[in-house]
Structure formats: C-alpha cells, structure tokens
Amino acid sequence: MKYILVGFLAFILLSSGCSPRTESESYAATMRINGNYYDAVENESQESYTIDKEIGKIEKKVPPTESRLKEDFVSNYLDEGTVIYASKEDKDVFLVKKEGVYQIFKRR
Template sequence: MKIVKVFLVLSVLLSITGCSPLVNNNPTKVETSSNGSYKALLFVNGMELQSVGHTANESELVVGEFIGAVNEKVDIEIRPSDELTSNYLEEGTEIYSVEGNTKIVLAKKENGDYEVFE
C-alpha cells in the first residue's frame, strides 16, 4: 500500500513539473516573431538590439562614429550575449552610432545602406 502511495505522489510531481511553462523559459533562446521567423539581434554597447527592418535613409538618421565590427555570428536560434555578436549579421559587418541617439546603432550592409537596430 505504501509503494502505491509513493508511486502516485511521484507520478503527480512528474506530471506537474513536466507541464510547467518555466521549463521552456530559456534566456539564451531567441523568441520568434508572429510570422514564425527569428528576430535579428545584435549585442553592442552592453545592449541587445533588434533590427527594425528599414535603413537609416528611410528613418532620416545620420551615421555617427564607427563602433566596431561584428566579431562573431552565432546560430539564428541563439541570443547573442557577447559584445559585437549577432545571430543575423555576418562577421566583419561594420557597426556605427547614430548622431543624437545612443539607443540606436547602424549596421553597414554590402550595398552601402545602413540597417537600423534599436
């Protein structure tokens, strides 16, 4: 009888922990957008920034000083956490500040446009 009670208690505990939403709360994994694609992220100046999908010209932003180049491109599913890493931008992509706004940076694309990250 005691064995049955222990088995039932263990079964209930395993069921509860197995269904817990906290199991999937992994801060290193990147969330997907509403259309199922992964977010384009860049870690720079101690901040995680996301591509907003348009260029500096479209946003009327003025390119500032050179910050550095992307050191490492991590897997698209990984959240970058080291300075000048990205899950989207290629290694060597140049990163620039924006005049008058410290919360936005620009990534220089191969075609010469600057992609906005905020």
C-alpha cells in the same frame, strides 16, 4: 480503458502544439553591444538617422535561433566583420551596412 485512451489523445494534441521552429521560420535580427541588445527595425527609413563614428565590428556570428547573445559584438544576423556605426540623433540606435543598404538597430 476509456480514460487511458482519452488521456493519450489529449497528450498527443497538446504536445503537437509545442513543436520546435523550423528553418523557414523567421527570427529577430539581433546584436549585442556593451551588454545591451539591439534588434533590427524594418519599418523605419535610414534617412531618419545620420551616421556618426564607427564603434566596432561584429566579431562573431551565431545561428539565427540564438537571441540571447552572451558576448558583445556578436550577432545572429550580421556577418563577422560588419562595421557598426553610431547614430548622431539617438544613442540607442546603431546603423550597419548589409548588402549595400544601411539597416537600423534599436536598443530593446
């Protein structure tokens, strides 16, 4: 009987650490372009890059919990219709304007 009780308590303790994420937890802002994933960069200034040509628009927004996007021009952060610009300085960097501010997305 002791072993059953100890086993049950161990199960409860271990399973409580595997709970799903809640709405208040943060997720990486991601978009997919030409089969590659690009994540938002928080600690870099947009002034480091020059906006080049428009390469497309976000076609679909999925829930923030999705980080493995299956289609191109899909994001778990950017709204549908958000314009995506190439960077003159780095082919692995894209710029998008959200709420009046340009944000940087770098290839993983």
